[in-house]
Amino acid sequence: MKRPELVCPAGTPAALRTAVEAGADAVYCGFQNATNARNFPGLNFTPEEMQASVAHAHDHGTKVLLAVNTFPTAGRFNLWREAVDMGARFGVDAFIVADIGVADYVKRTYPDIRLHLSVQAAASSPEAIRYYAREFGVKRVVLPRILTVPEIKQLAREIPCEIETFIFGNHGLMVEGRCSLTNYVTGLSTNMDGVCSPAADVHYDKQADGSVTTRLADFTIDSFAPDEQAGYPTICKGRYNAPNRPDAYYAFEEPISLNLSGLLPALIEAGVDAFKIEGRQRSRAYVKSAVSAFRKAVDSILAGQEPELADLIALTEGQKQTEGAFKTKKWR
Amino acid sequence: MQMSHPSDPNPARPGLSRFLPPMPLFLLQPILKRVVARVARENPSLFNRLGPHKTARFVIDPLGLPFGLLLIPNPEALTFRAFNRRDEPASDARIGGKFLDLLGLMDGGADGDALFFSRDLDVSGNTEAVVCLRNALDDVEGSIAESVAGMFGPPGRAALAGLRRLAAKKGDPA
Numbered sequence: 043m044k045r046p047e048l049v050c051p052a053g054t055p056a057a058l059r060t061a062v063e064a065g066a067d068a069v070y071c072g073f074q075n076a077t078n079a080r081n082f083p084g085l086n087f088t089p090e091e092m093q094a095s096v097a098h099a100h101d102h103g104t105k106v107l108l109a110v111n112t113f114p115t116a117g118r119f120n121l122w123r124e125a126v127d128m129g130a131r132f133g134v135d136a137f138i139v140a141d142i143g144v145a146d147y148v149k150r151t152y153p154d155i156r157l158h159l160s161v162q163a164a165a166s167s168p169e170a171i172r173y174y175a176r177e178f179g180v181k182r183v184v185l186p187r188i189l190t191v192p193e194i195k196q197l198a199r200e201i202p203c204e205i206e207t208f209i210f211g212n213h214g215l216m217v218e219g220r221c222s223l224t225n226y227v228t229g230l231s232t233n234m235d236g237v238c239s240p241a242a243d244v245h246y247d248k249q250a251d252g253s254v255t256t257r258l259a260d261f262t263i264d265s266f267a268p269d270e271q272a273g274y275p276t277i278c279k280g281r282y283n284a285p286n287r288p289d290a291y292y293a294f295e296e297p298i299s300l301n302l303s304g305l306l307p308a309l310i311e312a313g314v315d316a317f318k319i320e321g322r323q324r325s326r327a328y329v330k331s332a333v334s335a336f337r338k339a340v341d342s343i344l345a346g347q348e349p350e351l352a353d354l355i356a357l358t359e360g361q362k363q364t365e366g367a368f369k370t371k372k373w374r
Numbered sequence: 375m376q377m378s379h380p381s382d383p384n385p386a387r388p389g390l391s392r393f394l395p396p397m398p399l400f401l402l403q404p405i406l407k408r409v410v411a412r413v414a415r416e417n418p419s420l421f422n423r424l425g426p427h428k429t430a431r432f433v434i435d436p437l438g439l440p441f442g443l444l445l446i447p448n449p450e451a452l453t454f455r456a457f458n459r460r461d462e463p464a465s466d467a468r469i470g471g472k473f474l475d476l477l478g479l480m481d482g483g484a485d486g487d488a489l490f491f492s493r494d495l496d497v498s499g500n501t502e503a504v505v506c507l508r509n510a511l512d513d514v515e516g517s518i519a520e521s522v523a524g525m526f527g528p529p530g531r532a533a534l535a536g537l538r539r540l541a542a543k544k545g546d547p548a
């Protein structure tokens with residue numbers, strides 16, 4: 043049985059060390075700017091931190107995948123070029139990219155460093171993936187969370203590169219890499235500025251009855267009753283009033299997290315090469331729990347044992363989990 | 375942004391405060407001052423993560439304790455002091471939760487998002503400042519709570535161990 047790589051999130055150097063200690067085969071992380079899709083305040087790595095963290099990871103046999111996975115706009119390409127140059131200098135093991143210009147720059151400048159295609163590129167057909175492999179030498183594709191396991195198996199037979207799938211974490215998919223909801227409301231783009239629902243535009247208003255209303259800029263996204271589980275303040279997880287609907291409802295997605303712990307054997311069997319845990323914006327505590335749980339599960343499966351799956355529900359959004367499209371296209 | 379919060383009309387809350395005598399805050403202030411000075415000295419990079427929010431006024435509301443805390447993480451003029459619930463100072467952001475959950479956050483043992491999802495953490499005011507503070511504290515290696523407890527020798531460490539046992543128990547009274 044092929045040993046899948048466990049790819050784990052690191053939003054800070056401390057989280058990176060936690061992931062390494064908890065058994066990550068690889069960690070993914072980014073710089074403190076718009077070059078990566080988790081450009082949140084107070085998160086990510088300065089160049090000095092990145093350099094020290096790559097050294098730490100390598101000392102422990104863990105790979106570092108640098109996320110440079112946003113789309114540069116005219117006049118700003120230097121920022122992406124600098125991120126790639128620094129990553130190469132610090133010895134990262136791969137770049138995770140979405141934009142073909144960035145992919146082209148990596149291919150021409152650092153042909154020996156692996157290129158992974160970010161989920162943000164939303165490449166799901168064999169034709170699209172083969173194009174990236176042929177033109178830029180992409181070695182691995184991170185699949186958008188819209189394919190079933192049988193579809194992934196079929197895809198694996200038709201493409202010349204490795205497959206990485208998400209197995210746990212946030213489940214805000216829309217058409218990945220194309221979502222402009224945040225841009226519409228706040229003027230900042232998930233895809234070009236790297237931040238969905240910028241915290242500066244998020245407001246929580248507690249009402250007298252103990253309920254909490256969540257707003258993004260001037261838009262009310264949801265209102266949670268005093269004892270109701272809450273979700274992220276993203277538009278895709280909002281609960282809205284609509285004509286012909288008696289009550290407010292989740293128009294796009296529900297606050298729910300992906301958890302594929304029950305599908306790991308099927309994914310390995312389908313030919314998946316790497317499992318990704320989402321959550322660079324989460325804490326060390328999250329990283330420790332999620333990485334340890336999946337480390338154990340993957341190791342048990344490889345040893346031919348029934349995996350013991352720790353209960354990760356406490357870490358999930360809305361304290362609800364789903365196998366999403368991996369299980370069925372009708373997950374909602 | 376400054377926002378004031380109405381003071382709690384009923385400071386007698388359920389939870390830990392039931393078991394505690396009224397808190398002479400003047401005894402607490404020098405301890406808090408030492409605690410924050412030490413954390414700042416040992417973790418100077420914490421302030422970089424706070425960015426423009428170094429001067430933000432954070433009110434921390436440990437539900438179940440008879441007092442609240444005001445934190446201004448400005449390295450030039452560090453402030454960390456307790457206040458009586460009747461005199462809550464103006465703040466930019468407010469973070470409320472059970473004392474033991476807040477301790478878990480400082481300790482790297484609890485996940486802020488999970489506490490938020492389960493509604494055990496209340497955040498209001500400047501959300502960006504809170505996110506920065508959370509990320510800054512989460513990057514502090516080891517346990518802040520432990521290093522603080524260590525300042526008070528064996529009694530400090532025993533108290534922390536006791537608190538952690540309490541946190542681990544179901545039916546946490548705080």
Ligand code: SF4
Pocket residue numbers: 214215216217221222223224232238239276277278279
């Ligand atoms: S709104 Fe939802 S789908 Fe769109 S970028 Fe944000 S999290 Fe992703």
